[in-house]
Amino acid sequence: MDIISWEISMISSSGGMPAPKNGRIYMVLIVARISTVHQDKRSLDDQVAVCRRWCERNLAYEFQVRVIQSQGSGERLDREELRELEKAIESGTFDLVIAEDLGRICRRTRANDFLELGEDESTRMVMLNDGLDTLDENWRTMASVATMRHESYNADTSKRIKRSIRNRFLQGMIQTVPMGYIKPFPKALDTDVTKDPDAEPFVMEIISRLEKGESYSMVADFLNENQVPKGQFGRSKKWTASAVSGLIHNPILKGIREAGHKMAKRNNKSGKRRSVKAPPENLQVRDVSHLAYIDAERYDHLIRKLDAANAPYCRKKIDGRDPRADVPKKRTRFPGQQMFCAICGHPMQWGGHGQVDHLVCKGAREYKCWQSATFDGNLASQKILTAVFESIAQLPDFTEVLQTQIEQEFRSLTDHRATEEKQLHKRIKELTHELERLVALYSELPNSEFVAEKFTATESELKSARYDLTQIQSHPRSVPVLPTSKQVRELATEAIESHCEDPYELSRLMRQLIPRMEAHPFRLCDGGAVVIRTKFQLNLCPLMPGLNDLTSVREVMTKTLEVDLFDPIQREMFREQIVSLRANGTYQRVIAQELGITQPAVQNALKLQERMDAMNLTDPYVIVTEPPADLRKMRRHRHDRYKFQPYDPDGVS
Template identity: 25%
Template sequence: MSPEYQAGLYMRLSRDDGAGESASISTQRKMLRSYAKEHGFVVYGEYVDDGFSGTSFQRPAWERLISDIEAKRVNLVITKDLSRLGRDYILTGQFTEIYFPAKKVRYIAINDGYDSDSPLNDIAPFKNIVNEMYARDTSKKIRSAFQTKIREGAFIGNFAPYGYQKDPVNKNHLVIDPITAPIVREIFERADRGESPSTIADALNQRQVLTPAMYRCIRHPYLQPAEPSGRKGWTSGTICKMLKNAVYLGHVVQGKTSKLSFKSNITLSHPKEEWVVVKHMHEPLISQDVFERIKRRSVPRKNLRETDFINAFSGIAVCGDCKRNMSVTGKKGKPRSYRLVCGGYKQYGTKKCTSHSIDYDLLYETVLKEIKDLLDLTKQEKEEIKRKLRQSESIKKETFEERSAAPLKKRNREISRIIGQLYEDKVNQRISEERFYEMLASLEKEQKEITAGLRSLTERNAEREPGEQVQTCQGEELFKEISGERKLTRDFIGKFIEKIEICQSREDVHEGKCRRCQTIRIYFRTNGPSQEE
């Protein structure tokens, strides 16, 4: 017996090592226990890192073992072989050659015949190098396989984007999440109506809707929410990222980042032109038109702090020469007066453009007059348009809750069909009973989530019914805006106008008098440009 030794039995298995019987945790445990019993070592504890790579020593069980060594509770470490300790030959060598001897800890790797108490250990450094070469080769193969999957449009992320979940039948395919998909659609619909990201975030926070990070932690209890800023609510930054994410168009966008090397946790970001985009790989949550409208509008994250001023021409008014967006600036000595200036000139000076600018109120009145002239209709024509708008709105009465329900019902039918097929496969012994119950549990769990989602959508739709009268008055609201009873909004302008080009002002001499003129080109959505001087 060797009572002076308190042994720590360390076991590790990563996905890269495979799940074969020879490397499994259970096999390692039997081997280590048998070895300790045979040699009379007292086992202080067992330390298991299942699913952790050997290229990093940031593993929970390993860190616990080191703590016990520091506390002098363990003075003998036993592993199946040197590769279980680690596959980074530099760090592994530091532990075997420096750390363990300094702490008076004996180390034994059974299959490699390594015992730190034996003088015949010269081959150990070479075995550590071979172990790292194996890890390096495995890393290259895995990376190559991932690149192939990425090019094919297979989703390889650890977690599905908010609004989706991984298909239980195919983990590389995304399906709509019945719980969060309605929230995503609501965010895009609010942005399409002209609401700013901060306003949308405030509305979600008031309803205590879980953020993507918090929802992910609920779906995966082993995760801990990381909120370094201390904020656990929705922010305008989160909303902006979602509004720019093409995954909601049904596209898979990957290759945004990569690891520096297989031994490093440093992540490198790649420019947008290097991203891999594979279109139409799953069911979209929003239409291309809505996505483009929101993108074109370039809704700002927040309004000016000092005033309640909102630029109705944001993302619509552009410079007639360099085509950059016109940005808002104040007038000296006039606190509530604004003008639009060329973004290129404002940021880069004459290197990019000239000093295009226009008085904001002048542009506002000009555009309003053009729209009124375009819609200078008789009373009978207005009533006819209102009638058609009401008809159109009654068709659009299908709320986003109802539109969200359609794919959920479709998925529910698919699951019922898959479950029926599973039973048939089980009876015909095409799948094992263990696999059958595993897939059945997953599908039934998804069906329960869909049922809960449909119930929630029905309740929310019922709550909207009292506001139905407001919905049917959009035609009247449209004419109120045109007639000047309400201010022009970004949303209203976007319905009529594609873009507005502001050209450089010039001086003309007319009848002996010098006057300043400026060309404004208004591109309506249904016609060519309208030109105003």
């Protein structure tokens, strides 16, 4: 914060000086600044004192002093005290601005602009250590020299600091450690750091859960529920998806420390510095194998898997840049992120037509799809769960033949894996020889970019092949035993019911059982609003590890369902009852009284049935394949911006 103080000193001196602007007293502005909070604040008083002594010795008039003191970088051109100083000069009140050196005010070409501002306002500028006085006709030359000298000093200091930091990193200097490690004392080296025995089970659990396919949010919830601390250097005490991602992407988990991924780049307009990616040659690596939780091969494969799984959720780049870099995907309630428009393939999003609980096609929002009908997400969740529970209850008993089919398929699958395992062994041997050849070639051609790129690609392929071999060898060797249908029904029902209270947990579970749902637009055959009916496949195999790879089991455990995501309107709700009563000779007025509705409602239901009979339909709802011409609320396809575009998850949609 700027510290602005006024001090008055009255003295009498002699000498030939320009007369004060006010004709009586010299108005003097002293500028003092320190760069960081680590500098001694008494330096501000020292700067003011040396400027005051110069005024006492050199000014021929009585003078009044105003002091502006501040703390901040001289490179920052948006500092409040710099604006305050410029306003003071532009006011035309001050005769003299004095500072210990020009760098105390600002740096680079802005310093020359500042001096010229003083010249425009007939304000004398004196910079003591630079030997600069604007009464001297050579002041511009002196200013240029001073500016270059200060910039050179800054650059040299920056290089010394960077050199020291890089060298100390190689010597083991470590500032902070993530969760799972203990730094015993402030100046400890990485050789002094140890793994935290209390946190080790949680670190391994994090890795295990991510390998099983859980999201960062799921792992964060697990850590928060178990009150796992983030570590002594964490500012926030709560785990988030980004915190979990940051931890797992720290290569210290595989016994390697890295530095130099980022560097500071100055914005010349404001003087601010921002973090940008550093060139590859800036990267430093240090081996700390005693801090590894898992081997490098397993770690690298996990990172590739996580990055590939999250790649589709990254925002599309604009001019090669992500407009919202490092923003994690939002968690959502069921059925969000699982429902897709059957017309264009775009995902359905919450907030349809300003209703926060309704879902609408993303393509319709962007004028890429005509299907703009919404549905209530909460009602849809209830109806889908009801249909799922009914399907589970109707799961047929398994026949004895099914277990025989499982055994036959498992033996066939095992034979296929054995063949694949042999091929991987052969491929690993070939890649190992290729890598050895490239190492020898690189020693002869150390500057060859082609050899370096080939080496990196071969090494990556070898790691993937080794991991694939590990995965194949980890599959069970014995035939899995199929549980009874009763056990499956109990397991599935219990799993879903236990997650119903938490909408986010429910969403995670249902994504395993129902990976994708399609929202199809329907409409009553006699007209009216467009409603949504979803179609999806329910697969219970993910609840039973080891069985999902077997086709014979998936066929029994998978069922295709259709669910109406709406409540029927009145004429359809009572249609069957009205038709039945009317067939028995009951009058319309009596039917209306008996059902508690109006007689026109009865007539509308009968007209709907007549329409169904004429069209030879058993289901009153018909699918909508194009925008209804008579529906005034569905008009996005007539907008100038409209251009139908199917969803492309790998490109710009």
